[in-house]
Amino acid sequence: MNDEFVARAQEVLARDTSTVPEFWQNKYRDEAAKNWDKFYNRNATNFYKDRHWTDREFEELRPGYTFAEKNPVLLEIGCGVGNFILPVLERNPSVYAYACDFSPRAVDYVKASDGYNPDRCHAFVCDITQDQLTDTIPPHSVDIVSSIFVFSALPPEKQAAAVSNIVRVLRPGGRVLIREHGLYDMAQLRFKPGRKLADNLYVRQDGTLSYYYSTERLRELFVAHGGLVELDNDYVFRRLTNVKKELDVDRVFVQARFQAPLDSSALETALQDAHIVGPQTEEERRQAWEALYMHGCVPPPAQ
Template sequence: MNSSTLVPPFWQKKYKDEAGRNWDKFYHRNSTHFFKDRHWTDREFEELRPGHDTFSELKNPVLLEIGCGVGNFIWPVLERNPSLFIHACDFSPRAIDHVKANSNYSTDPPRCNAFVCDITKDRLADLIPPQSVDIVSAIFVLSALPPEKQAFAVSNIVEIMKPGGRILFRDYGVDDLAQLRFKDGHKLEDNLYVRQDGTLSYYFSTERLRDLFVRHGGLVELANEYIVRRLVNVKKEIDSDRVFAQAKFQVPIDTSAIESALTSTFI
């Protein structure tokens, strides 16, 4: 069981301020070898399946992946959906360099636009036309952000989405095995921890997601639940649950309800 003792305020601020830098160091150490390609995403999100209404009704569907890393989500989705175009961003310059170095990146016509962006401070609408994106994937990315910066990130994302566009979300859920295994010296605040390498890990409740995307972001909740996977490893004496928060949110067709919130966020 992890300790309730909090990291001192100086270190809390330091870890939060250096979140992007520590992920850049992570990709410097691990290159493209740490994460596996995410071939499972269309099993969890039907919107990503070939022939789904999301793509079949659109001539040139556009997806934005937030926190793309080295492209483990990008390449399987592009391969399955030949008409799709993906914008991909990450706050790690090294991660974006790896995406651009992939042989699948340079195609004619281009099918991917990768760029460096810290969504907690860089305005996406300065890099992507407002209301131009049909789907946003936010998969294991908002957990890397300090909680106080997550609301801005959501508003930032909503500004570049089309009316009716969807956000597909999956991340760590409260009481996940990884959260319970943190020891003393790693807790920054409730549900927020720092790993050994300095990267952050936040654990979401469904209530927190509703606050971020519905009450703050003005979106419609289509799904919001915990996904529990039993993890058993006899050799390591592990018998516990992996808990993930998985959700879908949709931009209202009439976006006038969220315009004032977006205006106040960026002035």
């Protein structure tokens, strides 16, 4: 991030020294699912727009992307009312999808949608911080797990449990695609005093939580804790301008891809796929490392 931008943001955040009282902190953390269910009761399917931008950002979601399986399996966590999963199914006729949310009302909206086909999609209620995904999904069977603005709704102390839950259904070489609210985003800087629960964790007026991520925090969760390989993990900056509303603000997101490593027996296959056997020269070793990286066996090669 730009040093000047970070300094300005930190100055704004430093002014807010108050935190929500402990009783209310515990209540908001414990009732996260309940408050999101109320959110969907108020807004139905009218709040979020369909997310048609996702396959532009993540090549894995594009029709025809090559997977180990002929018919790739996708799991969307925090599916809401289907603004992500339904467009994906429409564009990708070969995909089978699981979709879960901890709001029963949201899952009901997905199932009632015209685009929902139980032969191609199974939507179910699940709190990924405590309900085991393997109760519904076979272990290590999912090619892609998508998480679009989901982990920000979870209290920090429950995020690691959610990662462990996801890893259990991710196949070797499978990928996790994430987009989250980033540290110093406009929405974080605009919270008024009395809304902060902890560092980078806030509660909205409707009782739902919002956590703001650094790339380091995502790396801690998915690499250090989850044991995945980091493919990409960067900040995404967008300038939001609306002349009519007199808006000109910075939006900050974190976008990342993590991959489940292959076991040692698959290393030789990875090398053979790249037509590399017995690397000797520096260039051959570099090519071998890149081949293993693309198969989720090692971290990215040094730049």
